[in-house]
Amino acid sequence: xxxxxxxxxxxxxxxxxxxxxxxxxxxxxxxxxxxxxxxxxxxxxxxxxxxxxxxxxxxxxxxxxxxxxxxxxxxxxxxxxxxxxxxxxxxxxxxxxxxxxxxxxxxxxxxxxxxxxxxxxxxxxxxxxxxxxxxxxxxxxxxxxxxxxxxxxxxxxxxxxxxxxxxxxxxxxxxxxxxxxxxxxxxxxxxxxxxxxxxxxxxxxxxxxxxxxxxxxxxxxxxxxxxxxxxxxxxxxxxxxxxxxxxxxxxxxxxxxxxxxxxxxxxxxxxxxxxxxxxxxxxxxxxxxxxxxxxxxxxxxxxxxxxxxxxxxxxxxxxxxxxxxxxxxxxxxx
Numbered sequence: 001x002x003x004x005x006x007x008x009x010x011x012x013x014x015x016x017x018x019x020x021x022x023x024x025x026x027x028x029x030x031x032x033x034x035x036x037x038x039x040x041x042x043x044x045x046x047x048x049x050x051x052x053x054x055x056x057x058x059x060x061x062x063x064x065x066x067x068x069x070x071x072x073x074x075x076x077x078x079x080x081x082x083x084x085x086x087x088x089x090x091x092x093x094x095x096x097x098x099x100x101x102x103x104x105x106x107x108x109x110x111x112x113x114x115x116x117x118x119x120x121x122x123x124x125x126x127x128x129x130x131x132x133x134x135x136x137x138x139x140x141x142x143x144x145x146x147x148x149x150x151x152x153x154x155x156x157x158x159x160x161x162x163x164x165x166x167x168x169x170x171x172x173x174x175x176x177x178x179x180x181x182x183x184x185x186x187x188x189x190x191x192x193x194x195x196x197x198x199x200x201x202x203x204x205x206x207x208x209x210x211x212x213x214x215x216x217x218x219x220x221x222x223x224x225x226x227x228x229x230x231x232x233x234x235x236x237x238x239x240x241x242x243x244x245x246x247x248x249x250x251x252x253x254x255x256x257x258x259x260x261x262x263x264x265x266x267x268x269x270x271x272x273x274x275x276x277x278x279x280x281x282x283x284x285x286x287x288x289x290x291x292x293x294x295x296x297x298x299x300x301x302x303x304x305x306x307x308x309x310x311x312x313x314x315x316x317x318x319x320x321x322x323x324x325x326x327x328x329x330x331x332x333x334x
Contacts, residue, residue, distance in 0.1 A: 051089060051154060058095075059084030062102070071106045075131035083138035087174075090145035091156055093238040097175055097259075098141065100234035101182045104227065108189035115193050136313040137181040140320050144174040156242045158249035161328050172327050173320040175235055175255060176262040179228035180319040183263025184270045184312060186227030191220025201301055202271045209282055211289035212300050213308070214275025221264065228263015232256040251332050258327055262319055270315040278311060279304040 059081050067077040080102075088095035135142075148170045159168045191199070198207045199215030208215045236255045239246065246252065274280075281297035283290045290297060291307065306314070 048154075054092075055085050055088040058088060062099075066102075066106070070128050071109075072134070073128055073130050076129045076134045079131040079134035079138070083134065083142050086142050087138075087145045090149045090154055091171070092242055093156055093171075093235045094141065094145055094148075094174055096234040096238040097178045097231045098138070100231050101137075101178050101185075104230055105182065105185040105189075108186060111189065111193070132309050133312075136309040137316065139313065140177040140316045141174045144170050144177070144320065148174070156239065158239065158243050158246055158252055159255060159331070160250040161331055162333055163249065169324050169328070172255075172258060172324040175232065175259060176266075176323045177316040177320040179231045179259040179262035180266025180270075180316045181312065182227040182231045183224035183267040184227075184315065186263070187216075187220035187224040187267045190223035191217045195219040201275055202268070203275045203301070208280075208300055209289050211280075213278040213280045213289075213291075213302055213311075214271050216268070216271050221267065224267030225260050225264040228266070229256055229260040231263070232259020235259065254327070254331060258323075262323055265323070266315050266319045269318060270311055273306070273311045273314060274308070275301050276303070277305040278302045278307065 063077040063081040066072040087098050152167045157164055159171050161168050192210050195217040199217045201208045202214050202216050232255050236252055239252045279291050279302045280300040281290055283297045285296045
């Protein structure tokens with residue numbers, strides 16, 4: 001049983017690493033080409049020393065604290081340092097959204113850990129995350145932040161499709177990816193603890209054991225909405241504090257609605273992908289839902305194609321690609 005579980009875990013990790021390496025290689029190539037072109041045409045913007053200082057010191061402090069509190073392992077702390085540096089360098093609204101996602105997710109992961117330990121076969125004390133988990137949640141926002149800096153340079157600007165079409169698109173893509181991750185995390189951490197009913201599989205609506213990939217509850221869905229709203233509110237408040245001439249731009253309050261929508265839809269999409277592409281089985285020997293097959297495990301749903309990290313990555317990519325288009329069609333004009 002252990003050998004099969006370890007083999008499956010190793011295969012899933014290798015799949016995630018391959019996807020991440022390909023994504024980063026393509027992004028790096030595009031970044032180098034774009035930087036070269038921007039330098040040639042003289043469109044690069046100077047970076048304030050204070051922004052450099054903030055972008056270095058704050059992520060270092062937060063990553064070091066997370067490492068000491070065992071919220072992240074060494075690889076996760078290095079990954080979080082890189083993600084935090086790039087997002088805070090690009091736009092402090094990006095950093096505020098990332099910070100809100102990180103703090104709330106960490107607090108909720110530790111909350112009622114004794115209950116989660118009884119129902120989750122992969123539960124870790126303190127919710128310690130590694131570099132793969134960090135990049136599956138923060139890789140898409142990091143890439144978008146790099147593209148944002150190439151497009152307009154570092155700094156804050158309003159979401160306004162009339163004045164800054166491509167930059168606004170990237171801002172909402174990044175916010176959507178973070179809100180998606182926050183919504184899924186809030187649903188996963190709150191739903192199993194507070195829900196008085198067993199979850200229902202999103203594809204068949206049949207009751208399934210707690211912890212089943214693809215299982216949803218009303219409490220979890222509400223939590224995912226609130227998680228997205230929290231990230232969107234952090235983004236909105238930072239816009240109010242730092243963006244100049246905000247009264248001349250389109251209203252910014254819709255970013256809170258957008259965040260909530262991304263959190264809810266991201267959680268639903270994550271559950272749908274999990275029901276199809278993650279294996280869930282009930283281990284009668286432990287009484288828990290597991291992600292590997294053995295003679296004592298009864299299959300519930302899904303196939304062993306992706307693990308939770310892969311599903312999170314694909315969900316955030318889809319939300320980042322699709323949701324800004326819907327927002328553009330109904331975003332208020334100044």
